[in-house]
Amino acid sequence: MGDANFAFFLLFLLPAFLLALLYFLVRPRPVKIPIKNRHVFITGGSSGIGLALAHRAAAEGARVSILARSPEKLEEARNAIRLATGIEVAAFAADVRDFDAVKRAVDDAGPIDVLLLNHGVFVALELEKMELSDVKFTMDVNLMGTLNLIKAALPAMKNRNDPLPASIALVSSQAGQVGIYGYVAYSASKFGLRGLAEALQQEVIADNIHVSLIFPPDTDTPGLAEENKRKPELTKIIAASSGSMKADEVAQKALDGIKCGNFIVSCNFEGIALSLATAGLSPQRSFLMAFLEVVAAGILRIVALGMQWTWYGSIEKYHSQRKGSSRRS
Ligand SMILES: NC(=O)C1=CN([C@@H]2O[C@H](COP(=O)(O)OP(=O)(O)OC[C@H]3O[C@@H](n4cnc5c(N)ncnc54)[C@H](OP(=O)(O)O)[C@@H]3O)[C@@H](O)[C@H]2O)C=CC1
Ligand SMILES: CCCCCCCCCCCCCCCC(=O)[C@@H](N)CO
Known part of the structure; x- marks a missing residue:
């Protein structure tokens, strides 16, 4: 029972409270x-x-x-x-x-x-x-x-x-x-x-x-x-x-x-x-977008770090290939 209440709080009350707060907050x-x-x-x-x-x-x-x-x-x-x-x-x-x-x-x-x-x-x-x-x-x-x-x-x-x-x-x-x-x-x-x-x-x-x-x-x-x-x-x-x-x-x-x-x-x-x-x-007028910004922040930081991981991987690979080809020539 306690678990069900907690789940209700987490899945419904908390988001509803956050949405209501953001509705009044956004400027x-x-x-x-x-x-x-x-x-x-x-x-x-x-x-x-x-x-x-x-x-x-x-x-x-x-x-x-x-x-x-x-x-x-x-x-x-x-x-x-x-x-x-x-x-x-x-x-x-x-x-x-x-x-x-x-x-x-x-x-x-x-x-x-x-x-x-x-x-x-x-x-x-x-x-x-x-x-x-x-x-x-x-x-x-x-x-x-x-x-x-x-x-x-x-x-x-x-x-x-x-x-x-x-x-x-x-x-x-x-x-x-x-x-x-x-x-x-x-x-x-x-x-x-x-x-x-x-x-x-x-x-x-x-x-x-x-x-x-x-x-x-x-x-x-x-x-x-x-x-x-x-x-x-x-x-x-x-x-x-x-x-x-x-x-x-x-x-x-x-x-x-x-x-x-x-x-x-x-x-x-x-x-x-x-x-x-x-x-x-940045200013945000939409409380729905503000909600997404708040909820997605943590996970998007991980996605962003993953993005940088692939970009730096490409840069590293590009330079090592160039080194390889300049050694051969
Ligand atoms: N195409 C893309 O991949 C992307 C473009 N953007 C941005 O979108 C905007 C438009 O890009 P895009 O349509 O591709 O560009 P275009 O080069 O196709 O067109 C640029 C326009 O700006 C005018 N312009 C350029 N320099 C001057 C100046 N000194 N004074 C007055 N007008 C000027 C040009 O006319 P004229 O040369 O006759 O002055 C032209 O009308 C830019 O700000 C660009 O940074 C953003 C993301 C991606
Ligand atoms: C956290 C989630 C990340 C999501 C993916 C991020 C992708 C970034 C790609 C950036 C592309 C830049 C294009 C520049 C276009 C431009 O302005 C030139 N063509 C000049 O006109």
Whole structure:
């Protein structure tokens, strides 16, 4: 009898108590952010994930603006979206590293409801083989470019006379949740976005602005095709721990997450595990996700250690094979 009571406590009362506690605890509170008839401004909207986001947002009835450097690629994107949906999107040619150009584009585009910062550059290469100028370029585009956009857009976003909640969404990467061989500069830039996002959310919550961080795995885009041309073998092996996705699938997950105001938005199964394992001190609006984070924490740490075990195994094997072959030659 005592055993049955204990089992009841363990299997039912304890989880129920935890769920109830988390229901009252989680902050910020859940929110719904509509995009229909609202202004969605997408950086890097001329290619890959950004283009897929622009397609989807336009199809869902948003007023869409896209920003990127190349006017030709922007025009191609506008035509493709017009052909597929019959909708005109506004295009702005600017380099995110140039604050004045970004400010002009944002002012021309008009007040933004959903600022989707998706632009990004990436090369997979060992730091040793990378020029310092390429490291700086990665930081300038991925991190400073994002800060430039936020600085340019935030005043008008705060002053909007729309009672509806607004969003600032940043496209990070699973390499922004865990460091990966070949991504020293890239992971640094994408981890940087997380600190940015956590701090920014506290600063803009009172303005009813909600921050989302999107963590895609390898995604089939022109950018990835370029990256794959000279990707280190070990980067391929380690990144293959997560499945790859189509740009449109990532865009759908991203928009769904943004509309729910989720702070962390994961895109595939491995991504969910990664997000639970790296929940840390990030805000969480969903008491169900918070419940999973709490309950799965211990076991996921073991899974994570197992992951590192296989990754370091691959690295060791790669180096010993190289040593072997260099001795033979
Ligand atoms: N593809 C993948 O495997 C993954 C990608 N990501 C992230 O998703 C985002 C999009 O990636 P993806 O679609 O693959 O990339 P693409 O290379 O296909 O597209 C990048 C977009 O960003 C724009 N862009 C690049 N640099 C600048 C700049 N300095 N100023 C303004 N716009 C710029 C490009 O236009 P233009 O060159 O004309 O400026 C283009 O529109 C990136 O942040 C990337 O880090 C995350 C995980 C996986
Ligand atoms: C505890 C549970 C662990 C679950 C598995 C973890 C798997 C991690 C894989 C990381 C893959 C990184 C892809 C980077 C994609 C990217 O950004 C580049 N293509 C550049 O664009």
